[in-house]
Amino acid sequence: MKILVVTGLLAEAAVRKSVEDRADVLVLPTEVAALITPQKLISGFSNSVFSNKKYDAVLVSGFSKFNFEKAEKEIGSPIYLGPKHAVDLKYVLSSPVFSKTVPSCELIQNQKSEQAFEILKEYEATESPVFHIGSVSIGGTSRMKILAEIVAAESLTKDELRFQVSLLASEGADMIDVGFSPDADEQTVSSVFSYVKSISPVPVSIDSGDFSQILSGIANGADLVLSVDSRILDEYSELLSRKEFGHSADYPIFEIVAFVVIPDLFSKEDRLTTLEKNISAARQMGMKKIIADPILSPPGKDLLPSLMNYYSFHQRNPDVPILFGAGNVTELFDADSVGMNALLAEMADECGASVLFTPYAGDKGKGSVRELKTASEMMVLSDIRDSSPKDLGIDLLILKEKRKRHDFNLNLISESGVFDLLHLREDESKNKKPGNGIESAETINSNEPAQTARSLVFSGTLSPDFTAETKWGWKSDLFGNFLIGVLPASLLADYFIRHHGFYENSPEIQTLKAVKTPESRVIVAVHKKAIIVGTDSAFMLESILGQNLISELSHAGYLGRELQKAEIAVIFGRSYAQDDVF
Template sequence: MKQERILFVTGRLAEFSLRGVLDKLAPQVGFEFEVVVLNVQVAALMHVPLILRRLTVPPDTDWVMLPGLCKGDLQTLTDHFGIPFKRGPKDHFDLPEYFGQADRPPKDLSRFDIEILAEINHAPFLTDEEILRQADHYRDNGADLIDVGCVPGDSWSRTGEIVKMLIDAGHRISIDSFERTEVEAAVASGAELILSCNHANLDWVSKLGVEVVAIPDVPSDFESLHAIVEELTKQGTPFRIDPILEPIGYGFAASLERYYRARKEFPDTEIMMGIGNLTELTEVDTAGMNVLLAALCQELKIHSVLATEVINWARSTIGEFNHARRLVKYAIDNQTLPKHVEYQLVMLRDPKLKELGSEALANLAAQIRDPNYRIFAEENALHVMNRDGYWKGTDPFELFDQFQAANQKDLDASHAFYLGYEMSKAMTALTLGKQYKQDQPLNWGFLTQAETSALERRRGQGEDTQCGPR
């Protein structure tokens, strides 16, 4: 039996990943396909007049699928070409669902090629236990190397001892200091990288036999970096370079230009970027910044970053960059947008909201015959319902008073606590644009904390397990 042949129309950005989806989907569903790319960047910008002007339909095409956001009357196209035109889903990654193949294979995000150096800031001020705990935390969240950060202007006598302690605990170590006794003690104890090297310490740091990070004498003096690189090369000292990322308001854009210049003028040299000057010194959530920084590093072949988690808003930077480096590696390797790959860095809001709608909520409320409370958060309101009524509003305290008045005997202390907790989660979901599902944790990406549901708690306490959320 001849399989139907479908023509998929798309834009330039989506072509590669669309073909990848169709290569797997077509054999499963049983159709043949051809992809045509119109001269537009984004498929969602297509409209019927443009398609009429530019599209040529190959022979033997049974029907044509257009992007879901394509504008205009498709009957015009059907009449003109003599075959059916249909809109597909808004996103081509939803084509498996469209064709009844909802399961998508997980993306392989195991690959990355950007090393994370995680700095223990002001290590001399910490106890040994705090240093080990911080190093283990960084490693657990994706750090490849632990950077021991010393205090400028001081000389710490325990540098070598601390480096040995960390290495004995299984960590790879770099030392961040310009003080000679600290650096020499760290290297003697096994540190494999020195941050940093310029003309202030070039004469002695280049003779220690380990890799150094070469930096300009001052960030704006790029030419000094050339002189330092020349001397390190002459002495056979292994090195990577860091042109220095500057904070916003202090030469940020110019510093980005220096990284582009560094890659152009040192095409085969390893480069490092210290990202803390942006994440620590910009009062904003850091996940988005880390993705952009990882993308910049990936495209410029910058294979290491130095990060830290000092200020509270940057407290998950190491984990964020770990996810970001994998995401951008996947996107660039597969020539696809970093979208619909994984949602671990979509933390404040959720990727998509699934709502029942007014009619379905009213219908559900009319059918409930038990005292268990159902809570929903949608249409900019909280919705609470059981057999005694259906209450909705934006103030959890007012709602609580309303459904408590309907049946006061139904609310003991533990039950009231549960409902208050769930309404608090629901209100958070409404405020931030997150999906709320009763008895389940809100989704905070890779920071999501597991919860034991009320049903599981009742089972553990030997209570009636037939009822859902009260």
């Protein structure tokens, strides 16, 4: 496949290094490749050594926003968007799939992602589970399922319960666990659980160590019970003997409801022994759907021995599904959850786990459902490929990069002659000859490097004149100020419905409910004339300018900074406070 890569002065060195001999490179006299217009491309190509060649693909910057239809006709070759960054050219050229609307780096990633999800879909259709909880397959060859807990559910309002159920399901929870405090009364447990069960799109479990609370959950349609030890089993046995338990031929609870069986934590016997005894007793009682939980200890409290228990139990009982309490680690470790959840999911997979459990509790653990869901999918793809979990098409890289972009290189910029062009308008730069002059549109040579920037100005704390009392200078905007914040889209939708006369089925509300960001949060910029809502700071600033809501240049700079901070907070699920440090 014959390919021509078109670039500008700034990226020339990086492009040539990345392309090597896999394509021709046309360098045009424009600093930034993304600003190469169709007319500049036509002119540059026509005057280059490549003008007599026909190419299968001509690649322009992935950042380009121009329509190159006219240029395609003029040069006789199709023009596509290349990658956004030069470093990605070597990967793009090794998998030559191009688009005129999507940058090739994103196209390749999107294709790999689509292929990954197609593989997962096909795998799900052929898996062989041990049993089902509702429609959710458990154990066997099925993917590890995510069980997300709503903690202290009795303390939440219906609105809060609805929000958490909706959020957890949208984040990827396969089942939702409803946890109650020991002092919650039966009536409250019954009311709360029945409400969650009525609104949940996925199976629901009752989570309690109190037998009466467990019975309330079962009576209100619990699909799963957490958890059963010898004490709870004895209480079941007593009810069965008095025929006071709802289990019958017409409603075989022990066949419908799944039970998580745990060891006796305060027994003198080791955990695995009591766990296997409790499973045997549960089976004799008639429980058909049993999930074992050897109990994952928190970090600093015998975590490694507890992991060994998981592995040993699976080796001894390979057909029994296992619950792995990943939240026991992430909630009690002051470290970012994403890396821990990825590693915990891999260890759980090796230990034969079928269910990954995490609570929706502490702020630092929020996002764990989404992280564990992705990790569980990565484990399936890794097992299918019989490889390490990398280059799968999906990943959990949030702050780290597989391929870093090049740092700013002043030497290269100076040697390219770009400094001579930076102060010129586009029409002036056409006739300007940097360095030793433009010999052709193909490349630029300079025997004498251009001078670097004429002055060096230190700013902020780098300035020798800086004092702690120094404030960033700005003028009050006569058009008014903005309050900026982030919040879940569903809460914003409720606000507009209640206070601004919107309806559930109005297009604006449907747009908010379709938001796809971590925790479905959006950025809100409140002005006296309008409320600007979005997830992209650049587009939000564009909307503010388009609505003519600012009059001061310094105000635009301030808004750009704050909106970008808010966008980063949304992307990473962090908190945001206007004017505060990020």
